[in-house]
Amino acid sequence: MNGFGVLLRKEWREQTRNFKILWIPLVFMIFGVMEPITNHFLPEIMKSVGGMPEGTEFQWPQFRGEDIFMSLLGQYQFVGILIIVLAFMGSISGERKNGTATLLYVRPMSFRHYFLSKWLVINGLVLGSVWLGFIAAWYYIDILFNSVNAGEVFAFGATYSLWIVFVVTVVLALSAWLPTGGAAGLAIMITLIYQLVDGVIGAYWTVSPWKLAMYASYWFQQDADLSDLWMSAGVTGGLIAMLIVFGIFMAKRNAAKTTV
Template sequence: MNQFSVLLQKEWRENIRNYKVFWIPVVFILFGIIEPVTQYFLPQILESAGNVPEEVVAGFPVPAPEEILISVMGQYQFMGLLILILAYMGSVSGERKSGTATLLYVRPLSYPAYFISKWVMAGAVALVSIWLGFFASYYYIWLLFDAVDMGQTVQFTATYSLWILLIVSIILAASAALPGPGLTAAAVLVLIFIAQIIDGLLGAYWNVSPLKLPAYAGSWLIEAPDLSDFWWSAGITAVLIALLVAFGVWLSHRNAAKTKV
């Protein structure tokens, strides 16, 4: 536990030094604010374009507050995940490639403490960013449109948070497995892209899957999801996260010899 505490402090200082604890939440907050503001001023934007018929602008539907919050999640599904991948793709492989991990590996090192400290810090930054982003969006939706039920918003955000923890686990496990940050980013992007395509094409044939979590998150705002399917999906996701963390610990130990000296 003492070694874990020391390594966690190291990760905290590193995240402060490279400003991840500042710029990642700021980016998520900005995306959370931009969507409701854009939706609110969209008729004026279309009107100022000059080539849109007036009847189209006048009849432009006002989106429901819940729909705007789901649209924010759509932004996070692309730009948010990309930001997390770019921020943490070198968490393990970057240290091996640069040789900085040598300073750790020459000492008696607990690899579970080493990997889990990285996972805890990356997960904490990601979750704080998600919650701040959604609640910044919630505030502007309330200001410009109408209030979204707070209980539903918390359920929505908590469900999506589990999905984000899965993504963070995939990023760090890939970083432990692969030789460089660039390859890690490419592998994670391809994996997520293929998984989402498969779910989009064939997802109607199954209701229990970690890939369903974003959809279940959105359903809390419209109507509650089927709780049996939801809890099975959440449970499978939690088990998958635990397996990825264990896999990352094993790979960190196995690939320690590949560290550049």
């Protein structure tokens, strides 16, 4: 039972059984499709709603495809992150609580393999969902707005993907450490509430994982200074490694708390 491949297959079956492999990509794709369509038809929607004095003309801004990608990122930064937290907050703590983990812990299992199997499968599922949303948006942006350079789109997506990996790692490490409710609350504070804090007083620092979403937009800007982006990426990578080690340690330490 200590085989890494066995744990990977077990985790994949778990995501399939609870239909996360279907509904999470679907949600991200819906956002990816709706963002360019809504922004394209927004002037017509507002005209049909009415309520403006006769003869009034409102000049709507001319959105570029790059603007739509950033607008979509804003949706992912709130709704998308909330979905990740709520969907996976009990990945480890939930198994301890309902006793499922007992079937694993009584066997000669590597907790490193246990944690990493969840980390790999969940990251694969979430990153695949995010990229499906980006690709869906890119398709409609190309039709309704303008063509966006492929290299810029993939650099933009790769930068944001590092932030997503950080979020998933935070959620899993907290799930290994705390009960499900505590893991959810602290994960929301770290990933969502701290974004607001960074937005308010973040001008005093330039290197932070919470700035990766903003720095992702730099790929759409000509001659943007990417030094802070690379430093933030390095710091984020280091934090991810530390959180993985912490998560493995806490999963092993809390194994005795499993409900029998």
